[in-house]
Amino acid sequence: MRHYSFASDTMRSLRRNKAAMLGLIIIVLFVFMAIFADKIAPLNPLAQNLSNNLKPGFWAHNTKNLLGTDEFGRDLLSRIIFGSRISLTVGFIAVLIGVLLGATFGILAGFFGGWIDEVIMRTVDVMFSLPSILLAIVIVAVLGRGLDKAMIAIGITYAPQIARIVRSETLSVTNNEYVEAAKAIGTPSGTTMWKHILPNVLSPIIVYGTLSIGSAILDAAALGFLGLGAQPPTPEWGAMLADSFHSITGGYWWVETFPGIAIALTVLGFNLLGDGLRDAIDPRLRGKG
Amino acid sequence: MRNYIIRRTLNLLLVLFVVSILIFLLIRLAPGDPARVMAGEHASPEALAAMRKQWGLDKPLVEQYIIWLAHALRGDFGRSIQSHESVLRELLLRFPNTFELSLFAMIFAFLVGLPAGIVSAVKRYSIFDYGSMILALFGVSMPVFWLGIMLLLIFGIWLNWLPIGGRLSVYISLKPITHFYLIDSLIELNFPAFWDAIKHLILPSIALGTIPMAFIARITRSSMLDVLHQDYIRTARSKGLSESKIIRKHALRNALIPILTAAGTEFALLMGGAILTETVFSWPGIGTYIIQAVNARDYPAVQGSVIFVALLIAIVNLFVDIAYAYIDPRIHYK
Numbered sequence A: 001m002r003h004y005s006f007a008s009d010t011m012r013s014l015r016r017n018k019a020a021m022l023g024l025i026i027i028v029l030f031v032f033m034a035i036f037a038d039k040i041a042p043l044n045p046l047a048q049n050l051s052n053n054l055k056p057g058f059w060a061h062n063t064k065n066l067l068g069t070d071e072f073g074r075d076l077l078s079r080i081i082f083g084s085r086i087s088l089t090v091g092f093i094a095v096l097i098g099v100l101l102g103a104t105f106g107i108l109a110g111f112f113g114g115w116i117d118e119v120i121m122r123t124v125d126v127m128f129s130l131p132s133i134l135l136a137i138v139i140v141a142v143l144g145r146g147l148d149k150a151m152i153a154i155g156i157t158y159a160p161q162i163a164r165i166v167r168s169e170t171l172s173v174t175n176n177e178y179v180e181a182a183k184a185i186g187t188p189s190g191t192t193m194w195k196h197i198l199p200n201v202l203s204p205i206i207v208y209g210t211l212s213i214g215s216a217i218l219d220a221a222a223l224g225f226l227g228l229g230a231q232p233p234t235p236e237w238g239a240m241l242a243d244s245f246h247s248i249t250g251g252y253w254w255v256e257t258f259p260g261i262a263i264a265l266t267v268l269g270f271n272l273l274g275d276g277l278r279d280a281i282d283p284r285l286r287g288k289g
Numbered sequence B: 001m002r003n004y005i006i007r008r009t010l011n012l013l014l015v016l017f018v019v020s021i022l023i024f025l026l027i028r029l030a031p032g033d034p035a036r037v038m039a040g041e042h043a044s045p046e047a048l049a050a051m052r053k054q055w056g057l058d059k060p061l062v063e064q065y066i067i068w069l070a071h072a073l074r075g076d077f078g079r080s081i082q083s084h085e086s087v088l089r090e091l092l093l094r095f096p097n098t099f100e101l102s103l104f105a106m107i108f109a110f111l112v113g114l115p116a117g118i119v120s121a122v123k124r125y126s127i128f129d130y131g132s133m134i135l136a137l138f139g140v141s142m143p144v145f146w147l148g149i150m151l152l153l154i155f156g157i158w159l160n161w162l163p164i165g166g167r168l169s170v171y172i173s174l175k176p177i178t179h180f181y182l183i184d185s186l187i188e189l190n191f192p193a194f195w196d197a198i199k200h201l202i203l204p205s206i207a208l209g210t211i212p213m214a215f216i217a218r219i220t221r222s223s224m225l226d227v228l229h230q231d232y233i234r235t236a237r238s239k240g241l242s243e244s245k246i247i248r249k250h251a252l253r254n255a256l257i258p259i260l261t262a263a264g265t266e267f268a269l270l271m272g273g274a275i276l277t278e279t280v281f282s283w284p285g286i287g288t289y290i291i292q293a294v295n296a297r298d299y300p301a302v303q304g305s306v307i308f309v310a311l312l313i314a315i316v317n318l319f320v321d322i323a324y325a326y327i328d329p330r331i332h333y334k
Helices: A006-016 A018-035 A076-112 A114-128 A132-143 A147-174 A177-184 A189-225 A237-243 A245-250 A254-281 B002-029 B034-039 B045-055 B061-073 B087-122 B127-141 B144-158 B181-187 B191-228 B231-238 B243-280 B286-295 B299-327
Strands: none
Touching (some): A006 A018, A006 A254, A018 A076, A076 A114, A076 A237, A114 B002, A132 B002, A132 B243, A132 B286, A147 A189, A189 B144, A237 A254, A245 A254, A245 B144, A254 B127, A254 B144, B002 B061, B002 B299, B034 B045, B045 B061, B087 B127, B087 B243, B127 B191, B144 B243, B191 B243, B243 B286
16 A cells, blocks of 8 residues: 655645646745855846946846846846845744744643633734734834844744644644643653644644745835835845835836835745645645635 | 623723733833933933833832823823824824725725625636636735835826825815815815825725735635525525626625625734835825834834724724624624
């Protein structure tokens, strides 16, 4: 008899989903771009050339700066390529922070119950009652601006949703016999949570994590746009949009168009893959939404 | 029903209580002396001493919180460091701006999202279905501020059809009464101002309403699909009702519950989006106020705004919950 593991099952289901595969291809392209940015980028993303500023790109037969230049004469294409490094890193790390916090608190709440559960879940409710970007802005207001602070802020705002999902999974896992057996033979709580509960609540964490990377990239770009995330001259997509915002009144559309397309495409990739993963792992959700 | 409303209101108060604790701690977590944080970097020693006395900053933390809460309950969130005005007064002045924008965004979201979702469900797997779902997917993947910038670029700068920012053109004068410009201009029978205010509202409303629109379309589609397979729809068909009547009277009414639930959560999203949309369109609302406050490290203003927004969202969600009972008579709140 052939053995199908959870991962191979998921992969098979995912391969049949064209939209998810498209998402995966987009993500792989951007990851490739991020890793080999210094090989692919035609020019230095930080090199200024004020005599060559706000020049249109290939549509005006500019072969040197294919997507044109920004107000400091920097090559837009190179900045977007290097920007993929920043946006992807921020997305991954922010979600990782959210997963670490959310999973820890979710498992604690589900495993211990009682007042620990109450305190954690009420705090989660409150965090839910505020828009995530507002919460992130407030956290940045306390921590100070910058890319690293933005990552932490976004990570914290993703923790409640993950905590809620992990808690409910933990509640159902805790009732299984193997957990009761572990408790009965006196296994310390920490070991039970780490060895018996965590591996069994991983799949929703993976799905939600993937779905969240897209929105984390969006939030990071939003903080960058508001001037609270990445600071100039960092080629972060959101900050690039903010830096050149005043140039659009002069009709220099490319400085505001291409970084936005890069954000939208990356987020679209993660959304498509995330939807596919959710369908593959949880067949109950197939065809919904 | 009354008990349910009381219970939900108590729950709302609990949430706001916890928000207030978190927001109170926020200032204490900010680096530096809380008195200086609240009075601003350039405050004089006298101002600092007054601040300590007024807010009990030399007392234990719990006592400080009680003092702060007592002030907050009276609507006193302190004075803005930048403008020296009462924070609540400034928020109330800006609230109509944000409300007007959010309302228009929501109207746009429903006007487009609801029909798109219904047609997608009725004509499932048609080109329209695929087309609108792909558009919805793009809608949720796009940064709201970028969409705003693109709208501004196309309709404001290239085509020059609509204004690129603010609430009213400089050459239009309007005496603010309610601060809802559409209402004010109608009260004064100032039609040029009314038309000008509408023109200023169009682009930011579309930008802000697009993500909720995409969500509403997706939820309407899946909710309608669920309902369309129910037995009572088959019964309605078999008794010879026209398809449009089936959709309007039988399907849509039943599909509305999840759509409405989503609209409640949409409001929180809308408030988040408003911060970005207002920044793009220089809209003088609560969103731009928060950003200015954060940039100036104006903590009393940040604190007050967050509690204000949390209160707004909580109230909207309470109304949405109560509205269920009226739409769906099957729901009885115990």
